[in-house]
Amino acid sequence: MAISYKPTRMEMSRLKKRLSTASRGHKLMKDKRDETVRRFITYVRRNKELRQRVEELMSEAMASFVVAKATMTPAAVEEALCCPAASAKVQVESGKVLSTEVPRLTYVPSAESGLPYGVLGTSHELDSAVEKFSQLMPLLIELAEVEKTCNLLADEIEKTRRRVNALEYVMIPQLKDAIHDISMKLDENERGNLTRLMKTKDMLKSKDEG
Amino acid sequence: MADIAVIGSGDSVLLGRAAGLDVYFETDGHRACRLIDRLADEGTRVIFVTEPVFELAAEAVQKYRSRPFPAIIPIPDSKGPTGAAMANIRANVEKAIGADILF
Numbered sequence: 001m002a003i004s005y006k007p008t009r010m011e012m013s014r015l016k017k018r019l020s021t022a023s024r025g026h027k028l029m030k031d032k033r034d035e036t037v038r039r040f041i042t043y044v045r046r047n048k049e050l051r052q053r054v055e056e057l058m059s060e061a062m063a064s065f066v067v068a069k070a071t072m073t074p075a076a077v078e079e080a081l082c083c084p085a086a087s088a089k090v091q092v093e094s095g096k097v098l099s100t101e102v103p104r105l106t107y108v109p110s111a112e113s114g115l116p117y118g119v120l121g122t123s124h125e126l127d128s129a130v131e132k133f134s135q136l137m138p139l140l141i142e143l144a145e146v147e148k149t150c151n152l153l154a155d156e157i158e159k160t161r162r163r164v165n166a167l168e169y170v171m172i173p174q175l176k177d178a179i180h181d182i183s184m185k186l187d188e189n190e191r192g193n194l195t196r197l198m199k200t201k202d203m204l205k206s207k208d209e210g
Numbered sequence: 211m212a213d214i215a216v217i218g219s220g221d222s223v224l225l226g227r228a229a230g231l232d233v234y235f236e237t238d239g240h241r242a243c244r245l246i247d248r249l250a251d252e253g254t255r256v257i258f259v260t261e262p263v264f265e266l267a268a269e270a271v272q273k274y275r276s277r278p279f280p281a282i283i284p285i286p287d288s289k290g291p292t293g294a295a296m297a298n299i300r301a302n303v304e305k306a307i308g309a310d311i312l313f
Contacts, residue, residue, distance in 0.1 A: 040306050047299055055291045062288045065225055081227045088230035090213045090255050094278060103278045105256065109230070130228040137229050140285070141214075144256045148281035150299070154306040155276050 003178045007185035015182070019175040026167040033160045036098050040153045047150050050143045057136050064129035071123045080122045090141055100156045102149045107141040109134070215249050217242055218260030222287035226258070239266025246270040250280050260287035261294040 005011050069077055091106040216226040217234045227233045232254070236242045242263050247270060249257055257280050264271060264284035271282050284295040304310050 037307060044299065044303055044306075048296075051295055051299060055286050055295075058286050059290055061225060062222070062286075062290075065221070066288070069221075077224070081224050087232065088214055092213075092255055092279075101278050103255075103281060105281075129225060133225040134229045140258065140283075141256065144258075144281045144283045147283055147299075148278070150302050151275055152278070154302040157306040 003174050005178050005182065007182045009186065012179060012182040012186070015175055015179050019172065019179065022167055022171050022175060026164060026172060029160055029164045029167065032098055033157060033164055036100070036153060036157050036160060039097055040150065040157060043146055043150050043153060047143070047146045050139065050146055054136065054139055054143050057132065057139065061129055061132040061136060064125055064132055068123055068125035068129050071125050076122065077126065080126060088137065097149065097153060098156075100152055102152055103145060105141050105145040107138045109137065213255045214258070215254045215256070216258040216285075217245060218258075218263055218285075218287055222260050222289075223258075231258075237263060237266075239263070239268075242267040243270040246274070246280075246282065250274060254280050256280060257282045258285045259283070260285060261292045262287060265292075265294050 003015075005015065072080075089108040091108055093104040093106075095102050095104045214230075215232040215234060216223045217236050219237050220235050223233050223235065232249075234245055236245055242259070246257060246259075246267060259267065259271075259282055261284045264282075274280055274282055284298065286292070286295075300310055
């Protein structure tokens, strides 16, 4: 929708102010977009790396668990793992990446170290599976932090890009057009006035001479 | 209530219990969505979801995507990675940069 305006000087100076704000906003938004993309790329690279490592280590832990299940009865496995260890915590802070709020997570392992079950009736393979999984936890939390940051940044980049485009291709051209129209109209009025004055002067002159 | 929860099929998430995570056995998409909603209300910070459930519970995943918490993170299940998590990263790159240039 085009901007509606009255062809007056007041309106033109108001539109000029809006144009300068829009241009400054456009420049800032563009800078923000570029910097967010730069940071996003470092985060997403880290994300990919972490994801690959987690998938690798998780497969190892799962393989150990499968072996453990083969050496123990399903009931024994269930029994060994039915009483959970003291719950693990994450320390949560919120950070900012270019005004986007992102989580900062730190893993706080459960207070009880060691295995949450007795040695009787459980196998060494289960110990190793549990240990592998516990070692994986800090990595998993880091992955959670990085992946969430990537999600949020991707959304933010999309939003900023839309704003940049809206300013660049809609708002700024419309304002420029409006200012141009008003200045044309004002010039036309000015010319009209001048011609009228000249005409009147001529008429007066011819009247005097006559 | 723990800060970290894990949702998935029995074998894949049982190990989480030994590491002190809240473990929920769930393979149905709709019920997983409701579970995620409940956990988010209770203030769980990180929810690990096995990849098959992650795909089924897309509705809840989408809902919490733009909020800082909870972070819903796909993890491979006992059958190994399905590629859903990597596809998610790829989708992020495409969304942000416009082309998949990192993979």
